[in-house]
Amino acid sequence: MRLIARYAVELEEAYEVVTVWDEQTDRVRVPKSDPHIETLSRTHPAAIWFERKMHDDFGIIIDNAFDNRPLVHQERFPRGLHPMQKHFTQTAIEPAEYLPYKYEAIGGDGVFEVAVGPIHAGIIEPGHFQFSQAGEDMLHQEVRHFYKYRAVEKMLEGKTLQEAKAIIERISGNESVAYQTAWRDIVLQAAKSELPEANRKYHALLLELERIIHHLTDLGFIPNDAGFGAALAFCSKLSEEARRQMQCLTGHRFGFGAISFDEVQIDTEALRVYLDDLEKEMMFFEEWITDIPSLWDRFDTTGILAHHKALKYDTVGVVARASGVAQDRRDNDFYRTHGFVLHTEKSGDVAARFKQRLAEVKNAIVMMRALLTETTESVVLNEVHGGDYTAYAESSLGELFMNIIVKDGIIERFFVRDPSFMNWQALHLMMPGNIIADFPLINKSCDLSYAGNDL
Amino acid sequence: MIRFWNKRLKTGILTEAPDIDEELAALRKSLKDEVKKKFAGSLAIRMVDSGSCNACEAECNALSNPYYDLERLGIYFVASPRHADVMLLSGLMTFNMTPHVLDAYAQIPEPKWVVTLGDCPAMQAPFEKTFAVNAPATEHLPVAHHIPGCPPAPDAIIRGLLAFLKKI
């Protein structure tokens, strides 16, 4: 089974540990007086961050875990505080005495460590990477994140679903439409309302446009990290144009506020012309870029994530598909009728992730044509019912999982698992056998979200 | 390669393409003049994300695309705070990032300025105060100028930088 998420919910006398698999959901109650749960990390390494986070959030002790270090709470975080507990209501904390974090390190003669971050040399989100090096060769890398931790889960408790919207759509800016789509599905479930087909099509169209913008950005930045700047100039032009389409359609360059239950008129003719142009540009780009041997020399066999490891680490999205894992939340009737084709690559290297994005842009163009619709209908929502609601979306990065428990009309517990949360944990697998100079290239080929990961 | 050069000649220079309005062109001109006057032709910016949603960074990256091409105006994003004149700060100043932001600021040689980017550091984005959020940034740093927006679009960032340069 594939692990999707693992998190805790506070009840009166107990914590409920929820483990979401692709085939089932397990719920185990542990008493608050002595909260213990057995680790899953021995069979599912991706459980490690979920479990370390669960300890930071609620103080639940993970039995037989081999990694008990704090995850979200860093060197200066007050010890013994578990802020997701309901009785914790402070809106400010004082830094505690600095307690060094013990990084994973490989010892040995001549092996040294390189620390990178949290602030990186560029316009990038903050995070820390710790490398164990034998000369140029990377022996191991540890990814350490949560510098951007805003406590979004806590922030959303006590709000109505409508009030939460503006925050949810800003959890990870470049996946905003995906987050809004998941929110929409939860609202529809809670209000027991139906979404007209035209609205579903329009929202799916926006999600594909978001994917195009994101992939185009990467299709430029990946070659740029291999020293081929012309591709960045070309693709950043295309991604700017795609962003302007998003602005035209939704009134916002990132589509904030785009998924709503209101009626929308769409200029399908202009969009059709745009898609035709983009398709031509992509054809040119593919022919051009495929023809540059020195570039593929850097891409091929760099940063390989083997198929069996992609499965073992429960990876998702572009990263998983580039390693031959046929997994995509769009793999259903609605999307297939609108032109979706599940594409995978085999080699699991930078080249595969690059080609995966290329294929997904081309498919997104086909889908957007099929999803064109003149107008959506306004939907009047019924009253919100309490309950435990789950939704998924396939963001430009991969599978997004969202769960909201609604009680008396307000959010009792909000949990979201960004695709990056899974894939960050598999990043180190791509490093051994590569030189440190290739790290930026490998990292960019995955292009994961820090904000969505850290919450 | 021939295909590429054909394409390049046909595309021409986008930065001056007619769909960029005149106002933006004028803005760029005055920005260039201000940079020249006040920073001897080159303004070095160190961008620091203190807990953003990443859209503000995406718009800063867009400043380098052929439509905006910020470097033409003598404005550079630099890799080290020690090479910077200005810290451009986005995000909510999270509890976990605060010490690192202050550290980066300390590394910038005098004279130095902090410009905040986007609604987050001013606590004007929809996010609310939690124990993990230390924004507004003005409580921690001497903020010389603020560029509002959620996120500010690239032309708004250019405009904002101009306003900052006029102010100092």
Ligand code: SF4
């Ligand atoms: S100001 Fe808005 S766009 Fe910028 S980081 Fe904050 S939420 Fe994102």
